[in-house]
Structures are given as structure tokens and as C-alpha cells.
Amino acid sequence: MHMSDALLSPVVGGTFWAVSAGMIGWSARKTAADSDGSKTVLMGVLGAFVFAAQMINFTIPGTGSSGHIGGGLLLAVLLGPWRAFITLASVLVIQALFFADGGLLALGSNIFNMAFIPAFIAWPFIYRPIAGNGDSQVRLATASIVSATLGLLAGAFSVVLQTTMSGISDLPFSTFMLFMLPIHAAIGIVEGVLTWGVLSFIHSTEPALLRKATETPAPKTGFVTASLFVAALAIGGAVSWFASSNPDGLEWSIGKVTGQEELASPSESTHERLAELQEKAAFLPDYDFRQTSGEAENAASGDSPVNAGTSLSGIAGSLMVLLLSGAAGLIFRNRRNSSTTASQS
């Protein structure tokens, strides 16, 4: 499930961008250390393999619909955590750039949800201990299904967290969880079965491929815990900053969840001072602008966050800008065309 630009606040999106970019840098340094060109090529081609494998559909029994493999866990098993992370991240970048899956700002969140979790959580902590050396089919099956399901559930949980923290969507946390988790549990089980099928096929036809992978050292627990800790701190910081800089949106969502407009807060004064400071230092104090230029012909009803008169005139202004920019673009294009034909003739 790809997270999307429009559902993220800049702070949450930026935080996950920073975490994911840091992880890419770290993994790149790790993989560059053993400068083995053949592995570089293998990673590239396996990234392309994920796209190709996703084209091969299978029928889901009893439903009549079809599904395809995700490939995250499979790559983690084949390449080990660092290389799998880089490969999965590159696949997500290409999906964002060419298929418009998610968007550029959401890329950080998507890399965290769909590359970090399978490579650094699901594979070392769930798959590896259960699968052992991969000789037992029962263990291989259990490892694949359990780690694919838990990995996807963690990713889905992360999507819910990112969306709720951003405060753009009105879906309450619990409803969103109830919607996301069962679907992802089902997808995870299918993904696990498929991954097991592929792994057991490889185990019987070309076991050397898997043996190479099991030799890769697992990332140290300390490293993963530390990076998760940093991510948690960063997210916590981001949320508190968001809360103080945008009390309106937060009050709104709090009102939705608790039925009260504000939660009793012991640090009310700090909060107010921060809000005041933010208002003074606001980069774009559009609130003031609104108040002075607004014509309140269509009065907003009750405590609505939208001021009717100002936003209608604002929308009219925006439409005029659109018209102007479209016209400017066409003129620019015509001039380019005429100048190129002039230079040709």
C-alpha cells in the first residue's frame, strides 16, 4: 500500500524522508565496502525482476480475482538486509517516478514501510530464526508466511500512523486500523505462501543461490534498535512541533476523537507561548491576509474553519491566475515553435 503525498504533512513526510535517506546512505556505505561488481549487477537485475515477477498473475481461489507477488521478503532472503534495502528502495523510487505511485515526498514513508520493514525487521528477526538453514520445508513455510504477514501488518500500521499524524484525513485511527489490518493480513498470507513456493522451488533446483544469501551477516540488533529509536524520537519531535504550530487542525481532530474541543493539558502556557511565537515568526501569515481582504458576503456558519467570503474570492483569484498561466504557456510555446521554424528556414 503506497502512502501518498496529499495525505502527508510536510513535517511527517520530511521526517520519514530524512530517516530513509539516512538508511540509504548507511546501506550504500555498507555495500560499497565489499566492492564486488557482480553483486552490484545482481542487485540491479533483481530490482528489475521484482517488476517482472509482479506481472505474473495467479488466480486467488474462491474469489475469481487475481493477485501478484510483492517481492519484498523474497529479495531480503536472496540478498541479505543491506542490499535488499537498497534494491527495494530503488524499486520504490522507479515506481514513484514513472508509475506515479505515491509521490516524491511520500517516497520517504514508502521506503520506510516497504523496504526498511521487510529488510531490517521481518527478515532478521522473524524469517531467519524460524527458517534456520532452510532445509526443512515446514520451517521454510512457517518462516515465509509468518514474516510476510507480520511485515505487511507492520507496514500497514505504519501507513495508519503516518496518516493520522499528518492530520489531513478525517478517518479516526481505530476505524482506519480496522480497515487496513484485516486486508493486509490476508495479502500477507498469500504473499507468504507465494514466497515459500518460490523459495522451495529454488531450494530444489538451485540451492546455491540460497546458500549464498544465508551467509550474509545479519544486521546487529543494536543498530536496528538504535535506528528505530532515532526514528521514534524524530517522529515524536515532529508530532509535537506539528501540534504546537497548528493548533486548529489538532483541535479539530481531537474534537472528533474525544468529543471535546481541547484536551486538558498541563503545559497550556508553554503551548500558548509556542503558538504565539509561531504566529509571530510565521513564514506565511496568510491568516492575517485573509482577515483584511475578506468580504463576508456569504457568512460561514458556526465555527467552520473556512471563511466563505474570503475563500470564494480567493478561489476566483486562483482561477484567474490559472487562466493567465495557461495563456502565458501557450504564447511561450508558439514563440518557441515560430523561432525554431524561422531558424530552420
Added chain:
Amino acid sequence: MTDRFAIGSLHGETPSCRLPVGDGAAIIILALFIIFVISIPKFDLAGALAFAAIPLLLFTATPVPLAPVLKRLVIVSPFILFMAVGNLFLDRSTALTVAGIAITGGTISATVIVLKTLLTLSTLLWLMACLPFHRFGMALRSLRVPEVFVTQLLLVYRYSFLLAEEAAMMQKARDLRSFDGRGKGVVVTAKLIGSLLIRTTARAERIYMAMSARGFRTALDSRPAGALKANDFAIIALAGTLFGLIRYLF
């Protein structure tokens, strides 16, 4: 599948799609644009509409074909539509009344979500249609993205086309032999993917040998990455000011 990549082959370095800035600066300006759009408040329809001026200008001023971009935007994400519809139903407080018709807060916030999606994605797709992928890779190097990751991106992009063709052939061969949906279940598909994987790794070995013979070590491009020029910084600052102005005025 291969046609999903068609946008990459749209670029063509036609003179009218030549970017007025360095490629690295173009990526930074795009990122700035996206951050400004995403920072538009939840109910600020006018603000979101005003930013549509930028993609509109880009698409009208350059010969980037609209059809493939629109196709991607239409099928973009059922997820985003689901979330927008969620707002539509959950927030029924009347936000404004136009000519006697009450418009709910949910309608406005849902429209803003969809609009933001269209703005950010269309601009991103425009850049990808204008910028050939190898130049995109070079631009990433100039922005100090690790060499390993740039090489990885270029290789994935290059081999996606080839492997997609191979997968399509395998799928077609299976479908031609299948009666009444038999052989299309999970078990056979897993074996099919497994054999595609084995073919892929064998191909990777051949590619590596061929590339080593041509002097490949770990990076695809040995030219030093050019840093951003003063001109680039000036245009980035200009674009940032422009976005700031739009954000402030609307």
C-alpha cells in the same frame, strides 16, 4: 507492463523541452514545489488551485504529451480516492453556503486532497517526461546521492524492459496452455516466478561478465559529477520566492 514505462521514452531531447536550469536544480525546484503544495492547509481550496498554475504552465509551454500523464493520474491510486471519500462522509459540518447550497467541510478537504495529488504527481511526471533517465542519474550524482544507489537505479530501469518482456512471454505461454483456469493457481505461479528468478540471476552473471570486459568496476559512469552552478542557485532561489509568493497571496 512495458507501456507503463512509456513515459520514460517520451523525453526525447527536443529543443522546446530543454530545461532552462541544470538537471540537479530542476529536481530541487520540483521538491520545493511539492513541499509548498503539501504545506497548503487542509481547507485552503484557493491556495491549492493557485498552485495549479505551475503544472498548467509547464504542460502548455512544452510539447510533453498529455495523454500518458493523464492516464497515470486517472488510475493513480484507489487509496487516495478512498481517503478523500472518507473525508466527504466523516466531516459533514457546513463550511460555506453558495447560492443556498451548503458545502460541507468534507467536500472541501476531499477536493483539496485530490487536487494536491494531481498537482504533485503531474509535475513529477512532467519532469520525468522531459528528463531522460540517464540524465536523471547524473543529476542525482551531482546532488551527492551515493554512487551505489545511482548505479542501482540505472540498472533497474535498464533491465525492467528486458525482464518485463521475458515475464510477459512466460505468462502468455502459460495462459495458452491453460484450460478452464487450470495451472493459474499459486503453486504453478510460484514455480514460474522461481524459474524467472533463476533465468534472471543467470542473466545477471552474463551481464556482469560483458560489463567487466568493457571496464566496469562498480559505477556505470566514471565522469565526475558536475556540481550545481551559481546560475542554478539563482533560479532555485527565484522559484522558491515565486512559490512563496503564490502561497502567501492565495
